[in-house]
Amino acid sequence: MKRFLSLLLALLICLIPLAVPAEEAGTVSDDYDPLWKLAEPYGFKLGGAFGAQDMNNKTFLSFLSRHFNSLTCCNETKAYSLLDQRKSQKAEDGMPRMNYSQADYMISWAQKQGISIRGHVLVWDAYMTQWFFHEDYDVTKPIADRETMRARLASYIDQVMTHFEEKFPGVIYCWDVVNEAIGDNGGEYKASDPCHIRTKRSGESNCFLDYVGPDYVEYAFLCARNTQEKLGADIKLFYNDYNLFFPDKRGAACALVKRIQSYATDEEGNPRSLIDGIGMQGYMGGYGTQSGCLDPSIITNVKKSIQTYAALGVDVQLTEMAVRNFDKTKVAEHDAFYSKLFSDVFMKANTEESAPLTAVCIWGLVDAYEGMKGNYVYNLNSPYGCLLTTKYKIKTCFDAIYHTLKGDQ
Secondary structure: OHHHHHHHHHHHHHOHHHHOOHHHOOOOOOOOOOHHHHHHHHOOEEEEEEOHHHHHOHHHHHHHHHHOOEEEEOOOOOHHHHEOHHHHHHOOOOOOOEOOHHHHHHHHHHHHHOOEEEEEEEEOOOOOOHHHHEHHHOOOOOEOOHHHHHHHHHHHHHHHHHHHHHHOOOOEEEEEEEEOOEOOOHHHOOOOOOOOEOOEEOOEEOHHHHHOOOOHHHHHHHHHHHHHHHHOOOOEEEEEEOOOOOHHHHHHHHHHHHHHHOOOEOOOOOEOOOOOEEEEOOEEOOOOOOOOOOOHHHHHHHHHHHHHHHOOOOEEEEEEEEEOOOOHHHHHHHHHHHHHHHHHHHHHOOOOOOOOEEEEEEOOOEOOOHHHOOOHHHHHHOOOOOOEOOOOOEOHHHHHHHHHHHOOO
16 A cells, blocks of 8 residues: 555656646647757757646647657656566566556657657566566565576566657657666665665665665666667666765766776677666755755755766766745846756866766756645646746746747846
8 A cells, every 4th residue: 555655656746737627727828949959059858748748738749849859758657667467477478567558658759759758667666566676576475586587677677668669669768777876875785885786775675675685786787788779779777766966975986987987898898888867867856845945055965976977987867857946035046046957067067078977857846836735746847947837828937948948147
């Protein structure tokens, strides 16, 4: 029951666009040049996010198709959305099977708009479908042995990456191979582990760590690289996590990148490059509270983090950015913060010598309602921090980003 309730909360993250009936929704202005075209000269894609429920929202889809050249499916390409228990149980080879219909519908739409997709995510312990780990995919039976679990994971990664690349060639330009594997405090990882690999999440054990093995992160990247090379596809492989612009977690992420890069060797004994990038989720400010929001140190930390990860030889993306603001009296400050984030960090990150920043993806697109105070979506995206109002009207922070990218301010 706990996992079921947690899953419902996770699914709420992209449900904001459902809050306004279509007849009440405002029309997003087309007077603006596409944001992604303004970002292009600075060397990074500009991205957004969408969920299956958004596919009937013409106003929101019009906004996405005009202003972004990268999109992320909020939940529909995650394992718990793709895995099909009945098909898995019937598979003659014993490997997992998936139902791609919902994800295919969304990615097909993006393909028709000429928009690239961030694949999100192949391996994530949170809300993971538990029958995946049991014998015969049946929770009434024991946990499968480690050898079986490693085979299942390798097969899952291979099948998913192959399906989307063959059906939509070149549309998925990167995959978050592993998500949120780094713990946040001493109770969530072993003190002796420099990578701080998560052993617990909200008191529950990390299922991949327990059943696939202590090297499950590195192993997942090895499987993904094997598939990427087999396909001959231009797909970058990312590690994605929140709070990666804070010093403690940044240090653990650097250690993890180094461990992934030293995990496997080629036929000549040289290390294989298994990871291409770091995805910083970019939730900026307090969770459900104004405390910590719009703090100048965030901008400093994001800038330093891009430079630190770039020094490891990997790309960097802001993957789930929401610049939170819970105080309606601080709209002007929020606009200025957003403008400074772009002008001082994103627009200066790439130079002729180094171009590590490859995408900035904004998930804080539609404000939460004030009446939603305290719930997951409200806490995550905030009521005054997004680019559009609850009725899909352009806000002044969108205008601030627009004119900053144009060089008007």
